[in-house]
Amino acid sequence: MSEPRRSRVSLRRVFTVASVGWLLYLLEPLSSPGLSFPRFLLAFWITVFFGAGALVGVLGRTDERWRVVVWLVHPLAACALTLLFLFSQSPANPLFRARFLVSRPALDAAATAALDRGAPAAPAWIGLFRVRRIDADPPREVRYVAGGCGVVDECGLVFMAAARPAARGKTRLKPLGGPWYHLYSMF
Numbered sequence: 001m002s003e004p005r006r007s008r009v010s011l012r013r014v015f016t017v018a019s020v021g022w023l024l025y026l027l028e029p030l031s032s033p034g035l036s037f038p039r040f041l042l043a044f045w046i047t048v049f050f051g052a053g054a055l056v057g058v059l060g061r062t063d064e065r066w067r068v069v070v071w072l073v074h075p076l077a078a079c080a081l082t083l084l085f086l087f088s089q090s091p092a093n094p095l096f097r098a099r100f101l102v103s104r105p106a107l108d109a110a111a112t113a114a115l116d117r118g119a120p121a122a123p124a125w126i127g128l129f130r131v132r133r134i135d136a137d138p139p140r141e142v143r144y145v146a147g148g149c150g151v152v153d154e155c156g157l158v159f160m161a162a163a164r165p166a167a168r169g170k171t172r173l174k175p176l177g178g179p180w181y182h183l184y185s186m187f
Contacts, residue, residue, distance in 0.1 A: 006185060010121070012057060015053055015054075015057065015187050018050070019050045019053070019054060020152050022046060022047070022050050023050075026043060026047065027095065029043055030093070030096075031093070031095035031096050031099040032096070032097065032129070032146060032147065032154070032155075033096065033145060033146045033147070033149070033155040033156050033157060033182060033183070034146065034148060034149025034150075034153070034154070034155025034184070036147065036148035036149060036150070036151075037148075037150055038093055039148075045067040047128070049077075051077070053076060054161055071120045090174075090182075091174045091175075091176055091182040097176075099127075099128050099129070099181075100157075102127065103126065103127020103128045103129055104127070104180075105127070106127035107126055107127050107129075107144070107157065107159070107180070108159075109141040110126045110142075110144075111142045111159035111179075113167050114134060114135050114136040114142045115138050115139060115140075115142060115159075115161065117136070122134075126144065129144065129146055129157070130146065131144045131145065131146055131156070132145050132147055132149070133145040134148060135181060139161060140160060140161045140162040141158065141160050141161070141162075142157065142158070142159045143156060143157075143183060144156045144159075144183075145183070145185075146156045146179075148183065150186075152182070152187045153184065153186050153187060154184075154185045154187075155182070155183060155184055155185070156183045156185075157176070157180060157181070157182065157183060158173060158180070158181040158182075158183045159180055159181075160179050160180050160181060161179060163166060170185065170187070171183065171184070171186070172185075172186075
């Protein structure tokens with residue numbers, strides 16, 4: 001194998017590993033309760049970079065079968081990622097739902113402890129969610145603010161022991177099941 005070909009294969013492998021690593025990294029922001037606008041822009045343009053690089057790399061191959069596969073798979077993958085980016089702050093997001101269901105036992109235990117103590121706990125990981133701020137309002141509500149969404153808004157989870165209250169001005173709550181709600185707090 002000639003030296004330029006070996007270096008091209010090595011570069012292709014590095015790009016492939018970096019692309020797969022990037023897609024694995026995207027699981028966290030795309031499954032979080034919200035995505036801040038600056039983080040969205042950064043993630044979106046890096047994803048476009050990797051997608052364009054993959055498209056150029058595959059189209060540069062001489063094997064005709066790969067070109068057909070890319071023209072079939074690449075647009076579908078791009079549409080799927082675009083939909084995940086656009087609906088990442090929705091409780092209907094399947095990645096968020098899966099993360100929430102896996103984290104639910106830890107969230108239930110933390111909510112019970114916060115309501116018993118009456119004082120907010122320190123920020124920490126609860127299940128698979130990194131919680132920046134915890135606000136407890138015994139005996140009925142615990143808010144877990146996970147981070148920003150949009151430009152200045154906050155998103156997170158709310159545990160309500162009592163029935164869901166009436167609409168609150170700039171706060172949207174969407175049911176997740178049982179006493180849990182997705183929080184979107186606008187400023």
